[in-house]
Amino acid sequence: MKVTILGSGASSGVPVIGCDCAVCTSKNPKNKRMRVSVHVEIGNTGILIDTSPDMRQQVLANHIRKVDAVLYTHEHGDHSHGIDDLRGFNFLNQASIPAYGDARTLDLLKQRFSYIFAPPKPEFGWFRASLTAHPVQSMQRFSVKKVKVLPFSQIHGKITTMGYRIGDFAYSTDLNALDDAAFVALRNLDLWVVDCQGYEPSFSHSHLTQTVSWIKRLQPKRAILTHMGHDMDYEKLKAELPPHIEPGYDGLQITL
C-alpha cells in the first residue's frame, strides 16, 4: 500500500491570503500546505479521500493516474470543492466514479453539484465530472474493488465526519473528539494520519496536546499530523515531537 499526502493544510491553506506571519512567509517548502487530501494505492486500485479545492494541482504534482473511488470525509468546501476536476478521471476510466460517504454528506454534495450526480452522458466525452453516490454507515465495512474499507464516525463541532481505515492505515481529519467505536476502529495501526490544526484548542478541530494524547492511547507505529494551520512551523514542530510522530507535508509518501 502506498499512501500519498496530497495536502496537509487547514481550510485556508498555508500561506493564508493576506498574512505576513513567519510561517506564511517561510521559504521552507514544507510550510506550503494545500487543503487536505490523501491518495491510497493498493495493488491496482486507487482511492482518493476528498476532492480538495487544490485537487487538480495535487494529482498533477504527484502523478496520480488511478482513482477508482472517492471517499468523502464530509462536505466542507476545503474537502469537496475540487470535485469538477474528477472529470479527468472519468475520462481515464471511461466510467462514472463511485463516491462513498455518510448520507448527509452525499445529500449535501448532490444539492450543490446536482449535475455531477445526474445520469452520465459519456457520448459528450466526459466533459463534466460524474459520480455515483454510495452512502455508508459508521462501522459497516464496504469494498472498493477488492479493497476493504472501514468507515467510522468522528465528532467535528456540530457535525460528524467519517474517518476511514484501509488495512492498517487510517485517516482522521476534521475532528475534535472520538467516541468509543472510533477508538476500537483505530486499534493496532501501522499509520494514522490525524487532524492537528494548531497549538490552541478549537471547537471543531484537534490541537497538539489532544492529538498527542490520542496517539499515546492508540499506539500506532507511526502518526502523521495534518490539517495544520499557520501557527505550525514544520521544523519547530518536528523538533518537539518523538520520532514516531511527525508533521505531514504535501507530497509525503509512505509505503506500508
Ligand SMILES: [Zn+2]
Ligand atoms: Zn477541513
Ligand SMILES: [Zn+2]
Ligand atoms: Zn500566517
Ligand SMILES: [Zn+2]
Ligand atoms: Zn470540516
